[in-house]
Amino acid sequence: MISNRDLAVDIFQISTGSTEPIYRQMVEQVRRQILGGQLLAGDAMPSVREVATALGINPMTVSKAYSLLEADDWLVRRRGMGMVVAEKTLSLDEASSRLALLRPSLERVGTEAKQLQLPAEAVLSCLSEILNQNDHDTNTQK
Amino acid sequence: MISNRDLAVDIFQISTGSTEPIYRQMVEQVRRQILGGQLLAGDAMPSVREVATALGINPMTVSKAYSLLEADDWLVRRRGMGMVVAEKTLSLDEASSRLALLRPSLERVGTEAKQLQLPAEAVLSCLSEILNQNDHDTNTQK
Amino acid sequence: MISNRDLAVDIFQISTGSTEPIYRQMVEQVRRQILGGQLLAGDAMPSVREVATALGINPMTVSKAYSLLEADDWLVRRRGMGMVVAEKTLSLDEASSRLALLRPSLERVGTEAKQLQLPAEAVLSCLSEILNQNDHDTNTQK
Amino acid sequence: MISNRDLAVDIFQISTGSTEPIYRQMVEQVRRQILGGQLLAGDAMPSVREVATALGINPMTVSKAYSLLEADDWLVRRRGMGMVVAEKTLSLDEASSRLALLRPSLERVGTEAKQLQLPAEAVLSCLSEILNQNDHDTNTQK
DNA sequence: GTGGTCTAGACCACC
DNA sequence: GTGGTCTAGACCACG
Numbered sequence: 001m002i003s004n005r006d007l008a009v010d011i012f013q014i015s016t017g018s019t020e021p022i023y024r025q026m027v028e029q030v031r032r033q034i035l036g037g038q039l040l041a042g043d044a045m046p047s048v049r050e051v052a053t054a055l056g057i058n059p060m061t062v063s064k065a066y067s068l069l070e071a072d073d074w075l076v077r078r079r080g081m082g083m084v085v086a087e088k089t090l091s092l093d094e095a096s097s098r099l100a101l102l103r104p105s106l107e108r109v110g111t112e113a114k115q116l117q118l119p120a121e122a123v124l125s126c127l128s129e130i131l132n133q134n135d136h137d138t139n140t141q142k
Numbered sequence: 143m144i145s146n147r148d149l150a151v152d153i154f155q156i157s158t159g160s161t162e163p164i165y166r167q168m169v170e171q172v173r174r175q176i177l178g179g180q181l182l183a184g185d186a187m188p189s190v191r192e193v194a195t196a197l198g199i200n201p202m203t204v205s206k207a208y209s210l211l212e213a214d215d216w217l218v219r220r221r222g223m224g225m226v227v228a229e230k231t232l233s234l235d236e237a238s239s240r241l242a243l244l245r246p247s248l249e250r251v252g253t254e255a256k257q258l259q260l261p262a263e264a265v266l267s268c269l270s271e272i273l274n275q276n277d278h279d280t281n282t283q284k
Numbered sequence: 285m286i287s288n289r290d291l292a293v294d295i296f297q298i299s300t301g302s303t304e305p306i307y308r309q310m311v312e313q314v315r316r317q318i319l320g321g322q323l324l325a326g327d328a329m330p331s332v333r334e335v336a337t338a339l340g341i342n343p344m345t346v347s348k349a350y351s352l353l354e355a356d357d358w359l360v361r362r363r364g365m366g367m368v369v370a371e372k373t374l375s376l377d378e379a380s381s382r383l384a385l386l387r388p389s390l391e392r393v394g395t396e397a398k399q400l401q402l403p404a405e406a407v408l409s410c411l412s413e414i415l416n417q418n419d420h421d422t423n424t425q426k
Numbered sequence: 427m428i429s430n431r432d433l434a435v436d437i438f439q440i441s442t443g444s445t446e447p448i449y450r451q452m453v454e455q456v457r458r459q460i461l462g463g464q465l466l467a468g469d470a471m472p473s474v475r476e477v478a479t480a481l482g483i484n485p486m487t488v489s490k491a492y493s494l495l496e497a498d499d500w501l502v503r504r505r506g507m508g509m510v511v512a513e514k515t516l517s518l519d520e521a522s523s524r525l526a527l528l529r530p531s532l533e534r535v536g537t538e539a540k541q542l543q544l545p546a547e548a549v550l551s552c553l554s555e556i557l558n559q560n561d562h563d564t565n566t567q568k
Numbered sequence: 569g570t571g572g573t574c575t576a577g578a579c580c581a582c583c
Numbered sequence: 584g585t586g587g588t589c590t591a592g593a594c595c596a597c598g
Contacts, residue, residue, distance in 0.1 A: 013253060019162055019581095021588060029257060036259035048571065058590050063571070071355065079442075080484075080570050080598035098258045099268055105254055106265070109247045110272040111155055115171060116240045117178035120273040123248070124266055126241055130252040131262040158363075163581060200364070200583050297537060303446055303596095305573060313541060320543035332586065342575050347586070364583030364585050382542045383552055389538055390549070393531045394556040395439055399455060400524045401462035404557040407532070408550055410525060414536040415546040447596060484598050 008046040008054035011039075022057060026065035034074055034085060035098055041087040045075060150188040150196035153181075164199055168207035176216055176227060177240055183229040187217060292330040292338035295323075306341060310349035318358055318369060319382055325371040329359060434472040434480035437465075448483055452491035460500055460511060461524055467513040471501060 012029060014022055033039045048066060052059040066083050069075040076086045113123045153175065156167055175181045190208060194201040208225055211217040218228045255265045295317065298309055317323045332350060336343040350367050353359040360370045397407045437459065440451055459465045474492060478485040492509055495501040502512045539549045 019166065023588080032254060032257035036257050038257065038259070047569085049569095059571095060591090061589065064588090066571080068355070071352070077571070080596085082570055096264075098260055099264055102251065102254055102258060102260060102265065103268070105247070105251050106269050106272055109244065109251060109269060110276050112174060112244055112247055113273060114276045115174035115178050115180065116244060117180065118240055118244060120270065122241055123244065123273060124270055126245070127248050127251060127269060128262065128266055130248055131255060131265060134252055134256045135262070165582085202583060206582090303450065307573080316538060316541035320541050322541065322543070331584085333584095343586095344576090345574065348573090350586080361586070362583095364581085366585055380548075382544055383548055386535065386538055386542060386544060386549065387552070389531070389535045390553050390556055393528065393535060393553060394560050396458060396528055396531055397557060398560045399458035399462050399464065400528060401464065402524055402528060404554065404561070406525055407528065407557060408554055410529070411532050411535060411553060412546065412550055414532055415539060415549060418536055418540045419546070449597085486598060490597090 008051040011046070012051065012055060014055055014057070023061050023065040023068070026062070027068050030065075030069055031074055032101070034088065035101065039085050041085050043085045045083040045085065047082050150193040153188070154193065154197060156197050156199065158199070164203050165207040165210070168204070169210050172207075172211055173216060174243065176230065177243065181227045183227050185227045186223065187225040187227070189224050292335040295330070296335065296339060298339055298341070307345050307349040307352070310346070311352050314349075314353055315358060316385070318372065319385065323369050325369050327369040329367040329369065331366050434477040437472070438477065438481060440481050440483065442483070448487050449491040449494070452488070453494050456491075456495055457500055458527065460514065461527065465511050467511050469511040470507065471509040471511065473508050 011033065012026055014025055016022065018025070030039065030045075045066070046054070048059050048062045051057075051062045055062075066075060070077055070083065073086050073088065075083045078084055109123070109127075113120075154168055154171060156164055158164065172181065172187075187208070188196070190201050190204045193199075193204045197204075208217060212219055212225065215228050215230065217225045220226050251265065251269075255262075296310055296313060298306055300306065302309070314323065314329075329350070330338070332343050332346045335341075335346045339346075350359060354361055354367065357370050357372065359367045362368055393407070393411075397404075438452055438455060440448055442448065456465065456471075471492070472480070474485050474488045477483075477488045481488075492501060496503055496509070499512050499514070501509045504510050535549070535553075539546075
């Protein structure tokens with residue numbers, strides 16, 4: 001069995017050291033997981049308090065992220081029953097569409113690699129390694 | 143001939159929309175270009191005013207970035223001659239060392255790709271394309 | 285001369301007794317005043333702190349309203365220089381379009397009047413009186 | 427014949443999307459209908475369960491509204507017979523008195539119309555249309 | 569139990 | 584000076 005606490009930890013990977021605000025990290029992660037299909041329409045999100053205690057952050061920070069996601073129709077509020085993943089009209093089944101969402105981060109890597117004068121092969125093999133590691137994690141986790 | 147204005151544009155790629163503070167973007171970019179060898183010890187940096195007008199940002203922001211770079215011994219202030227790239231004792235000739243600096247960005251791509259459920263091949267080929275494009279730009283630009 | 289404090293009081297008419305949250309009242313009022321033409325693209329909004337002290341509410345409440353307005357592209361944030369009315373692509377010059385925005389409130393009046401069994405003439409003459417009073421205020425104020 | 431389910435739908439016009447709490451919407455609507463004479467002393471109210479299922483809301487919400495109405499002597503609890511409209515000592519036969527209860531909503535329309543820069547005639551004709559539509563509904567319904 | 573609102577106060581980033 | 588973020592804690596509305 002998976003507790004709600006684990007659910008919160010599973011959904012959110014927060015890095016407090018980043019300049020990216022916590023609430024924004026949460027918003028982006030939920031968006032991507034909805035688009036990626038890990039979070040399906042109707043899935044219940046862990047409650048504000050659960051997430052807050054699991055991640056050791058303030059409930060209002062979580063609430064802010066949830067509110068923004070609700071305002072953009074990614075989540076729906078069920079009165080007194082928490083937040084649920086909304087049914088998005090737009091579907092991004094096509095991997096190519098989802099790839100477009102990754103592009104800004106890839107271009108960031110591109111400029112950084114260029115400035116560091118790194119050969120393309122080195123960068124690609126390093127990324128390949130990271131991606132395979134992720135797959136491995138996912139598989140063993142199942 | 144290349145004006146200083148062009149130089150400023152060449153060195154700094156600022157995105158005002160990002161949550162990443164402008165001054166930090168500038169600091170990181172100079173650091174990487176020194177490590178990568180685009181900026182060599184003794185090279186003159188464009189003046190605060192030139193950078194500010196070229197990029198349309200506040201001179202104090204540029205000044206802050208320069209001050210931080212000076213405090214970390216990446217730049218040296220030459221009286222009457224503006225800022226100059228310092229001679230760093232530590233060298234990162236090894237590409238592997240410089241690759242380590244790129245690693246955080248690569249891991250960010252990794253987690254985003256995983257959340258978007260994107261296949262590794264698609265991500266790698268897209269990045270490969272971006273890296274080659276950059277090389278091409280550099281070549282034709284020369 | 286008009287102080288910024290007066291500006292804040294002029295733009296925002298907050299009723300703390302209402303069930304409508306303060307920040308939402310503010311959002312709606314700014315939206316209507318942009319649509320109505322009282323607030324023009326480029327106009328500077330009073331600062332968060334000014335509004336907060338003028339209305340006697342918490343700065344974060346004002347900030348929340350401003351953030352929501354920014355998220356919906358009604359306001360634009362000028363770094364370090366406060367918020368400014370955005371240039372909306374959509375124009376609602378037509379009074380008929382703006383009337384549509386008033387419709388929910390009118391229908392509320394309709395159901396309430398029906399439940400109170402009030403004759404249409406009485407309701408209309410009362411509203412007419414209120415509207416003329418407003419015009420009068422505006423004229424004498426000029 | 428009119429079922430109790432229809433009765434519930436007839437008495438209560440609930441908008442779940444509103445910021446106005448559901449129970450308060452219910453309280454206000456019952457009050458207005460008693461003052462307006464649609465609900466007469468001795469009339470039986472539909473049961474909590476009937477209202478809840480008819481409107482698709484939580485029974486506790488209905489119960490809360492009824493309790494508040496009872497506390498304010500608008501309804502009386504008859505053992506085994508549910509809630510019944512009370513005999514109010516105060517009477518608001520005069521339309522002018524009941525009009526006063528509508529005034530807050532009318533003033534809200536006034537401020538919104540002013541902010542939207544709408545001409546009085548347009549607002550009045552739109553409201554007139556709505557009021558006539560209501561009358562028409564009532565007549566044909568009978 | 570759920571989320572929402574508001575307050576008070578601290579600290580940061582940017583101009 | 585500007586707005587932004589986060590925390591801590593109280594209270595409300597709803598189920």
